[in-house]
Amino acid sequence: MESKYKTQEEKYEYISKQHGGYYRHNFTDHAYLYNLYFPPREVINHLKDNxxxxxxxxxxxxNALAELISDIIDQPTERIVVGNGGAEIIKILSGRLAKKIIVPVPSFNEYANAAPEGQAVEFPLEFPSFQLDVDKFADEAIKVGADMAVVVTPNNPTSMLVPKSDLIRLSEKLRKHNCMLIIDESFLDFANNKEQISLEQDIEKYPNMAILKSMSKAYGICGLRIGYLLTxxxxxxxxxxxxxxxxxxxxFAEEFLRxxxxxxxxxxxxCKIVKADRDVFYKKLxxxxxxxxxxxxxxxxxxxLPDTALSGPEVTKRLFIEHNIYIKDSVGKTQPDADRYVRIASRTNEENAKLIEALKNVMYVKG
Known part of the structure; x- marks a missing residue:
């Protein structure tokens, strides 16, 4: 792989165009978002043995795969569709089923990217709070004639939840206009009081609602590619x-589910360890x-980033070149001042502490 680049700057340019395979390139990945503490070694050994x-x-x-997910989430199999990662299901939702899909932004770009040209509507989150006003969102969905609306909670990149009561109200408003509400709960396992805020176990009450979950993030299995939809x-x-x-x-994915x-x-x-590490990291940031x-x-x-600091892309690049640490800037997201924002994945306390010091070192022009 070293033949792809000769300098650290060339390495950055190469990595920034990739969508995976980071483990081959020897840097600290604060960009991708997955659980570092799962699965346990016993699971890996079981897959090796088989x-x-x-x-x-x-x-x-x-049908048989849906039974395996059913055992995990305690839902009837006929309500479940298992995908090759959440991305496969998103492609079906946005690319094939939705005639007009509406997505709050900034959010996970794939929902809009997977839609045919002219069939995706981007609804701006409140700025600068990045909160979702579900009543305004519902009004806009109805106005544009959307037959599918998406809410990612916690949102990516903002890492903020949409309250359960708001999502229920949104679903009820959209139901009157034959609009399906897709709630992406891929990161919900890292939120506090998950059982009280997930809509998974209430799904039978809302016929125009579907829950989408990529298992890569919470279960730390990005390479196995498993996701599911529940409705x-x-x-x-x-x-x-x-x-x-x-x-x-x-x-391999099937056996993991089994x-x-x-x-x-x-x-x-x-998940408790992930949350504890994140909370310490948050305070230090x-x-x-x-x-x-x-x-x-x-x-x-x-x-x-501070107003007097370098831009997000500049900080991201310097962090990689000078400290071999990779984060994500928000250029490419639909939002105001996108070049002032960065998204940083929490890793171990030790790695997070190193990132803090490195970030302070690269944020400003050196005299």
Whole structure:
């Protein structure tokens, strides 16, 4: 891989164009958002021990995969669609099913990117708070004739939750206008009081609602590519299921789902550690003079750089070149002053402390 670049600056230019495979390049990744404390070594060893069968045999198809997710989330299989990561399901929702989709921005770009040209509407979050006014959002969805609306909670990149009561009110307003509400809960396991704020167990009350979850983030399995959609609207789940091919999940992912219920306590404990590390990290970022730090509900933190500091892209590049640490700037997100914002994934306390010192070192022009 070193043949792809000769200098640290060339390495940065190469990495900044990639969408994965970071582990091959020897730097500290504060960009991608996943649980560093799960899965436990026993899970990896189990997959190793079964590698012959997992490589040589066909995996199961959609109905059987839905049964495995059903065992994890305690929902009927007919409500579940299993995807090759959340991205496969997003492609079906935005690219095939929605005639007009509305998405608050800034948010995860793929919902808008996957839609055919002219079929995605971007709704700006309140600025500078980045809060979602669900009543204004509902009004805009109705005005533009959207048949699908998306809310990511906690949002990416802002790491902020949308209150459950707001989402219920939004669903009820949209229902009268035949608009499906997609709630992306991919990062909800890192929020406090998850059981009280998730709509997963209330899904049967809201026929125009679907929950989307990428399991890569919370379960630390980005390479296995598993996501699922849950809805009590069986016509909708059938339409989504019709968009996936028969063997869309590989044997390693299938086996992971099969054994996952055995590790429920380990998973819950891992999320507690992630949250504890994040909370310490948040306090340290808040102590940087002039930095505006948004209180996080996920495992990453959104920051507005001090007005006198370098821009987000400049800070990101210097951090990588001088300290071999990679974060994400917000250029490319639809928002005001995008070049003043950065998103930083929380890692271990030691790595977070190193990033704080490195960030303070690169934020300003050196005299």
């Amino acid at each position: 590698i012959d069968n997992l490589v040589l045999n066909y995996p199961m198809a959609q 009590a609207n069986l016509d909708f789940s059938k339409s989504v299921r019709n968009g996936v091919h028969i063997w869309n999940i590989n044997g 054994i996952l219920p055995q590790y429920k306590h380990e998973f819950e404990d891992s 808040c102590a940087i003079d002039g930095m505006h730090v948004f209180k996080p509900d996920a495992n990453y933190i959104y920051c507005r």
